[in-house]
Each structure stands twice: as C-alpha cells, then as structure tokens.
Amino acid sequence: MRLLMVERRGDPSISGAWVAHVGSSNERPGITGTAHLFEHMMFKGTPTIGTKDYKKDLQIIAEQERIRQEMRKEEALMRAQWRKGLIDDPSKLENKTPRWRELNKQFQELIRQQREILVKNEFDRIYTSQGASGMNAFTSQDMTAYFITVPANKLELWMWMESERLLHPVFREFYAERDVVYEERRLRTESTPLGKFAEQFASMVWQAHPYHWPVIGWPSDVASISKEQADEFYATYYAPQNITAILVGDFNADQAYAMAEKYFGRIPRGSREAPEVITLEPPQEAEKRMYAEADTNPQVDIVWHSVAFQHKDSYPLQVLAQVLNGRTGRLYKGLVLKRQVATSAQAGQDSSKWAGLFEIEAEVREGHSPEELEKAIYEEIEQLKAKEVPPEELQKVKNNFAAAEYRKLANNTAIMFQLIHYDGLGDWREINEGAAKYQAVTAADIQRVARKYLTRENRAVAIYTRKESAKQEKDNK
C-alpha cells in the first residue's frame, strides 16, 4: 500500500482518502457494475460495526446466499423463457416463476431477521458524531475512491475506520443495495433528458475496450452479480498493493506514517496481482454517427479517439482544447460570435488510464441545423491544422495553465482530489510534473496533434434534436 501525505497548516482538519485501482474497466460482460456496487458495499460495516450479533449476522448472510443461489437458477429459467419470447422482460415482477416468488418470500423473511440485529449505517454515524464531514466515494472507469474530512485531532479515527473496513469488510444488505443502485441509475441515466442517449453514444464510441460499458453497469448484470463473484472481485482488486492512501492537512507526516504502519500494516498482501486491462481499442476505420430525438435543444457532440493519461500528445491536446475554449477561445469567437450558428461550445481532452478521447460539444443556435454547426466546427479545426496558433494566443493559454497551478492548491480537499485522480490514473507525480509539460507545448505540437487525431474516420458524432412529441405538445396549445 502506498501513502501520500501533504502537510498543510492553517485549517484544523485533515482530508483523508484512499483510492483502489479498480473501476468498471476491470469488469467483464456479465458482472458490469461490480466496481460501483462495491463502492456502496464498503459503507456497510465490519464484524464490530453495523451489527449487534455478528455470529447471527454471518448465519443470516450465509442463508441468504443459499436462497439467492436457488433464485439465480430460476432467473436462468426466466432468461431462457425470454429468449423464446414467452415473457417480455425477466425483471418484471409478474414474469417471475412461482418458485422464485416462494424463494423471495423466504429471502424477505431473512432480511427482516437481519434488520433486528443491524445497527443501521453505523459506520457513517461514528464518523458524523466525531465531527467528520464530506464522507463519500465515487467510482469511475479507472478507479474507486473513498474520502472524508476529519478534525485535525481525529487522524487516528480515520486510520481505525478505514483500515478496519479494508481488513474485514462485511457485505451485509448486499441485495437490498442493488435496488438503491437501480434508483441511482434511474436518477442519473434513465430519467434525465440525455442520460440514456449519452450512455448509448459512449458504448458506440468504444468498440473493443471495456470503456464500452457504463460504470453503473448494464441492468441485467447488476441484478445477477452474486456475493461469491463480489468476494472474488474484492480479493483481487482491494488488496493493499492495489491501493493508495492520501492525507492532506494539519498533521505531522512522521507520526502519520507510523500510525499508518500500525493500522494499515495489518492488512495482508493479496495473494495475486490485479490483472491489467489488455484490450487495445483497434484503430477506428470509419466515422460513426448517432441521431437522437430527446427533450433538449438541438446539440452536437463529437468525440475523437485520442490518447491516455501521460501520453506525450495528451499535453498538446489539452492545450489545444484551451485554445478552443472560453469566451476568447476559437469556438466561441468562431461559432457563437462570428458565424452565429451556436449558443455555446466547449472542448476537452479526457485522458483516461488506458485510452482517451478528445471531445467538442455545442448547442445549435435557433434558425440553424445541427449539421450546419457540425460543419462549422470542422472548419475551425481545419484552420488549426492549416496554420500554427499565433504566439500571443498560445501564451494566453499557457498563462492560464500557470495560474491554475496556484489555484489548484487553494484547500485540502482540492489537493486531495487531484492526488486521487492522478494516482488513480497511474502516477501521483503528475501533480508536480504536469505544469512544465504544458509550458513546453509548441504551436507546431498543437498543429501536429490536430492533424493526427482530429480526422473524419477517427470520430463519432451524436446529433440531438428536440423530440417530436414534445414539440407537438407545445404547438397544440
């Protein structure tokens, strides 16, 4: 396990985090959503936290697992019925087999019994009653991170809590938590104007790479993940050699190091190393396009396959994005002010761990078509390919990168999140070393990466127009 520490005075608090080098890209079809489900499960407690009777708790969990095993057999039957067209949706209550319903009754009874000995959300309550704040976690394609801020005198509490849940987590309420994940999916993906479409577009962009599936998982998989699969996943990816802990704030690094040895040193090394993601996205041979009708003003999203974190071209691509961005950037000047085909437009280079994307999205100004806007975006890009960015314009962008080096150090939490991000992607040193790489980018570099990556066959395009029914509703009144 690695420990990163930043001593910082003036704020009597410590922001603490640990990042597990596992995300949805470490999954495979059938268990998509597992990394994210884990993020939820890690708050369920330990043998001493979260239950009044650990022995009984374990018995109930084992019994629940046995019944679930039986239910999964029934679920396989329902999938078989679905393949033959005998039922429309195996997840619907009315399509469940009688045996499944009977088993579910037994399962609900076990949940009731477990509830009697549960100490609800005790992990959270301990932290809250000790003045901790901002406890949360996130899962991405590349990493899973858990973070919190504690008062400066409670460093040992953080050590105790985090090492305990890593050393002996108990995944109680495993199956109820999946319902929460479904609500999270409805909230973020299914009930938002663009969520479903953005999910489909991302899947379309990645042909072979595991970035192809959503972090929250495909609905069929989330329902089917067994505790056994989860345990195996945990043993592989939550071993200490796959985790980095981070502390930023008011503490003494020598003391914190010693304390960390005592608490986290208890966790045995995992018996196997986490496997790498092997699949390389094959070069895209032809442009991909998606047309979606949604509850939205018309807009255009374009992504090009680019490069991964710390790739040497990622720096000129980041600078290129900033040449395009902002109210003095080329997209705003060219598309919003001059041609007046957009109301807003932004670009970004997203350097993930295993691969990356360059993106431009823009909202269409009324009276113009998305295709017109799309064409105008390409014309801006062609200018970048044809002619080097002038020195003054490049210097403006670099000045902003330089100032950002100071702004990023404004508080403990901000520094912690950067370390989570960089270490999660593979190298925390980026926080110190990135700045010089941006300053070294030349106009020729920018021209070169624009020519290399921003090509027709390398892109995917999503065109959004307003959904017809929504339009009619308005016209009819």
Next chain:
Amino acid sequence: MNFRFIPLLTAALLASATAFVDAASIPRRPEKLHFPPLSFEPPRAADYRVQLKSGPVAYVISDRELPLVNLVILVRVGDYLVPEGKEGLAGLTGWLLTKGGSQSKTAEELEERLAYLAAQLNSSIGDTQGSVTLNLLSKDLDEGMAILREILSAPRFQEDKLALRKQQVFQSLKERNDSSASIESRERSFLAYGEDFFVNRHVTAASLESITRADLVAFHRDWFHPSNFIVAVNGDFDREKMIAKLEQLFASWPFEGKTAPAVPANPKMAAPGAYLVDKDVNQGRVSILLPGIKRDDPDYIPSQVMNHILGGGGFTSRIMNRVRSDEGLAYSAGTSLPGGVYYPGTFTGYFQTKSRTVAYATSIVLEEMKRIASEPVSIGELDTAKRSFIDTFPRAFSTKTQVAAALAQEEFTGRYKTDPDWFKNYRSRFEAVTQADVLRVAKRLLQPGQVRILVVGQKAEILKGHPDHPVTLQSLAGGKLTDLPLRDPLTMKPIVKQ
C-alpha cells in the same frame, strides 16, 4: 510568466502484515480511541473589518500562501428590485456588467486582456444579492483594480453583447420542461411561496424582449453605488496598502445611487394537498413541503438539530435509513430546513423513486415526520447531531476566502448588527439543545395534515401504487389531489390541454 514548482508530497510505501507491526494495541471499537484536544476559535469580525471612508465596509485578510488575490463585492440589488414586466433585467445586468465592456475598453478588448492575465472577473445578480468577483495573480493587482473600477462605475453594456445574451437566454427558456428536476424545483417554489412572490416572477419571452440597454444602464445606476457594497478581500497583499487601494477603488463615485428597500417578506404557501405534474420519466420526484423558519427565530438552532436527525444528516438520518437503506426505494432521500434570512424558509422532505413506489415512500417519510413530532429522539441521536454541528463548525472557515466571505455575509445580511457574537456563540447554542427542544420544534413545524406533496412523474403509474404496499397518494394528502399542468416555457402560463 514565471511559475514555481511546489514540492508537495511525502510518499511512503507501507509494509503489509509484517510481524513487527504493533497491532495489538488497536482497540475493537473506535470509542476506545483517545484524541488530543482540538482548540479552535472562530474568526472575529473586529480583526478584519474596515469602514472605508469611501462608503463600503470591507473585510481585509492578508494571506501570503499563494501569489493570488481574491476580491468579492457584494451588492444590495436583486430580482426583487426589478420593475414589473422587466423580469430578467437583474440577470442580464449581472451577466453583462463584466462581459459587456467598460468605459475605455470594448467587450472584446476587455475579455482578451483578462484572459491574457489569467484573471477571473465575474458578476451576477440573484434574488436578493449581487456579486462581482475578481481573482487574479497579485502581480496584476493594480491593473485588475483599475478594470474593476471601470466595470463598477462605467460599464459599457455593449449593444451587440446584450442582443447575444438575450438570444442565449431566450433559447434556454425552451429547455424549462425538459428535465423533471427543473420542473420540480420551479413548481416547488410556486407551491412554497405563491405565484406573486418575487422569487417566482420568471423571465418570459415578452419580458426579455422588452429589456433594452437603457434599462440596464438605469438599473445599474440605481443600485451599483459604494453605499450598497460590502467588500471581502483576501490573499497576497499588505493590509494597509490594500485598504488604500480600496479607498481609491470607491472614491468620488460618478453618480448617486438609491438606498435599497427591504426585501419583501410575504410569501404565501399553497393549500395542503397533493399536487401532481405528469411527466414521462420512470422515476417520480417527490417534495413534501411545510412552512419553515427564519434564522433569527428562537427555535432556529433546535430546528436544525431536529432536521439533522429526521433527514438532514445524510446516512445518520432516520429518513435515509428507512427509505434508502431499509427499503432500497431511493438513492437520495432526506429533508432540508434552511433558516430564511428575510422571510421564513421552507421545510422540504425529498426523494426520487420508481413510479410505483412513490406513494409508499411518501408514506414512510410522513410516518417519520409524525414520529419525531410525537416521541423524544434518543440521547444517542441527539448527541450525534449536536456533535456534527459543533465539530464541523471549523469547516466553515477552512480557507481565508471562506473567512472573508462568511464575515462579509454577516455584514450584508445584517446579523453582524443584530447578533454580533453569532459565530462566537454558535457551538454553545447547539450544545444547549435538549430532547425536549427537539420535540417542541418538531411539534411546531411538522404539523400532519398540513403537508403539500409535490410529485413530478408518470401520473398513471404513480397513481396505481404498488401491489405489496396498499397506500395511495390521494389518501396521504387527505384525498385532495390537484393536477398541475406544465407551464408554457415562454410565458410561464399553465398549458391548458384542449
């Protein structure tokens, strides 16, 4: 431009399960840990407060950690001062103040210069407050302050930028009914404060169309005067020199402003009942509303403890435990009870759940509201909530920017005058809250039968309810169910189905 590398980090590799690790002394439960005392004193206004001769009160905090200066000017202005029929004027003025050019520079010249300096100059005007913020490298401070002076006293409000912004706002109006979340938040405000209250006077296509540059100029000249400003500034400067620069910034203002009248304080909540907006999404969004409280109410502090236990305290709260952890009915569930500054806020219970369990989850939240208003909370719950408020209090002052902003807000909203020791006494006031206090405020605020339940989602599915949980939305609201039509996004008038 020069920048320095900041040697940030100590990195260490921890040994794994080594024999010599002293793990034996690790207790089984965290209650057995002993922590050193932590002393914290909140900032005192007197240490930073300056009454400038040129008008404003300023909070000035020198802090040399980074070569940056952060300057915020709070302005007594807001939507409540906008004339009838000109809805949107405050927002446009706030946007264009820093993006429409200044006396000596066109909008384009100004934006280019600021971008080259990597300076961030922004402005906005909300319901009851405007703000202008400048964040820049300290080496550029003088140039930045000169620009700020021009922007504040002689903004150009360039015609073409106004036309552009009006077009952008017009187009954004069309997205008003696109997400269930924005429908919910708008209708919640209508139910909570009434159609006529100023927070519910929305910009329309017609009001937007009517706004001219002359309106912006007049609105600006009425309110952007040093006597309507409060200043917060922190960062890399010498305090006395900064005070002199601020005096200069506001000296000999070219026009006389008006004194802002009091913020209206007459909201009117809709009648109790259930209100339903039909929107085709597979998750219903629910808000349960009751009249709230002002922050200077004697019950304010106990009300915050009560709210924390009921639904404000995240995973420690009763509603999160039941709706999310027990039942898996929602990802996010809780309550909020903000103390209003000028008029009482609103109690809101909220969650989002699949259509068929909307009624059931609502019944659980109502049950918990009744329970906390009828039996005392446990000592453990009370203690957790109080410790959370008391021990997280220093977080409100974790950066000098936050300290300056917090003190300036106290000044702006008037509590500095009415309760100057608010920060000093904050923790002891929470410490004093008892179980009886919590019960008393819950009884006062959470009156059953008074709730307004707002639901946005698929009407037909929601009204069906769930076969395992025979409860209906109608029964929960005393049988009173009102359909709320969507509003025309351009006029905000209800859309009447033919």
